[in-house]
Amino acid sequence: MKNNPLFHNCPSEEQLSEYFDRESSLQSEIEQHVKDCLLCRAYLDSLEKLDQSMKNAVNRSCGTDKEIAAKISTRVKTSLKENNIKRTGIFFLSPVVWRAGVLLVIGCGIGFLLWKESSQTKENQLSQNNKIQKSAYVSAAFVPSGNVSKKNSQGDDIKNAEIKHHWKASKNIGACLPNILKQCGIPEKSLRKTNAGWILACKLNMKDLNRFKTFCLDTGCQLIYSDSSNINDSDKTFDYEAVFVE
Amino acid sequence: MQTEEEKKLQMQETAELIAAFKDGKLESFDKLVIMYSPQLYRTAYGLLGSKQDAEEVVQDAFVRAFRALNNFRGDSSFETWMHRITVNLARNKFHWNRRRGEGQMTSISHVSDDEREQRDLLFPDDRLRPDFSLENSEIEHEIMDGLSRLPESLRETMVLRHLSDLPYEKIAEQLSCKVGTVKSRLARGRELLREYLVSKEIPENQTKRSI
Ligand SMILES: [Zn+2]
Numbered sequence: 001m002k003n004n005p006l007f008h009n010c011p012s013e014e015q016l017s018e019y020f021d022r023e024s025s026l027q028s029e030i031e032q033h034v035k036d037c038l039l040c041r042a043y044l045d046s047l048e049k050l051d052q053s054m055k056n057a058v059n060r061s062c063g064t065d066k067e068i069a070a071k072i073s074t075r076v077k078t079s080l081k082e083n084n085i086k087r088t089g090i091f092f093l094s095p096v097v098w099r100a101g102v103l104l105v106i107g108c109g110i111g112f113l114l115w116k117e118s119s120q121t122k123e124n125q126l127s128q129n130n131k132i133q134k135s136a137y138v139s140a141a142f143v144p145s146g147n148v149s150k151k152n153s154q155g156d157d158i159k160n161a162e163i164k165h166h167w168k169a170s171k172n173i174g175a176c177l178p179n180i181l182k183q184c185g186i187p188e189k190s191l192r193k194t195n196a197g198w199i200l201a202c203k204l205n206m207k208d209l210n211r212f213k214t215f216c217l218d219t220g221c222q223l224i225y226s227d228s229s230n231i232n233d234s235d236k237t238f239d240y241e242a243v244f245v246e
Numbered sequence: 247m248q249t250e251e252e253k254k255l256q257m258q259e260t261a262e263l264i265a266a267f268k269d270g271k272l273e274s275f276d277k278l279v280i281m282y283s284p285q286l287y288r289t290a291y292g293l294l295g296s297k298q299d300a301e302e303v304v305q306d307a308f309v310r311a312f313r314a315l316n317n318f319r320g321d322s323s324f325e326t327w328m329h330r331i332t333v334n335l336a337r338n339k340f341h342w343n344r345r346r347g348e349g350q351m352t353s354i355s356h357v358s359d360d361e362r363e364q365r366d367l368l369f370p371d372d373r374l375r376p377d378f379s380l381e382n383s384e385i386e387h388e389i390m391d392g393l394s395r396l397p398e399s400l401r402e403t404m405v406l407r408h409l410s411d412l413p414y415e416k417i418a419e420q421l422s423c424k425v426g427t428v429k430s431r432l433a434r435g436r437e438l439l440r441e442y443l444v445s446k447e448i449p450e451n452q453t454k455r456s457i
Pocket of ligand 1: 039
């Protein structure tokens, strides 16, 4: 206890405040002092008055426990209900369910992206094929893809073939072509296999071309496009290009 | 004020209700609201001095608790946890009101050094100062006004002690301070409130300090 010369060993205000709250480590000693000290008792009385006044002021405004509980309970229920509707309940699921839901959504998102990516690749491939086929059908200036030789059997460049044929390949054309080429005197290396089908680029005269054409038709191929420039001389060799689309 | 036995029973019941809630019995939350809302409401009212604001704050505190209760690990008691949420929300509300110009008032803590010196010469000990002798109804009216004029840290400490009936240790936990700080804040807060009530009895021109 603080030795206060004015009040003969009176506890400090802070010590009395602690004593009032029953939190003082000197509880019994202060109690002994307070019994005999009018001044300290008056101080404690004013603290009691302060405490009671505060409690009374709040109780008067706030009502009874029952009234408060009923009011807050209604408000909380209404608020949760409104939130529940607004948020369609998702935030009110247990965290485990909630997290699992989030993971599922993310998983589906990734899955969808991967699927889209692969279908895009497939689509690209298909559209690439379609493009090749389409151009094979419509383009007079069809140029085979890069891995196709642009040189004929003699090693000459085939820039713009003078005769172009686009065939719808028969099922067995792959097996028949080497033999057909042989029959028509066309070197085998003039033939290349691509994704789009078979491509032949060589030098031919009109007589051999006609033979070649007949053999192809015999195996079941259909000539779907033909571009023969103004070639009148049947003996003259010309650049020939044939595309067999499967 | 609850006895030790009552507190023990309440804590046990609270633990059972939380466990039931975590098991999916959401209706047990309403029992927690009924059990704790009076105390929390009084705390909020003491901090804000407005029924409307106190209702909003306590409602919001319970809605937050509802969302977070599944993650509540019980490191502190439910009571302490709820008080912390309520005090934080009330603090935000108080600052918000201040910014909007509501509840703007002079603090009772800002006594000039001259005034303090003069007062200390007149009354070397608080116990010698005149006590407030207002009528009870007047005190009840003035005390809430005085409370709202206290600095935030003193007001919160006073409310948690007088209106929430929390022990020092819990108050220190709530306000993230030391128990010693709680003690000194309470002594200071009480003294300032006493002074404020005394000043209300003396005509304005005779008071030694501005309010
Ligand atoms: Zn004394």
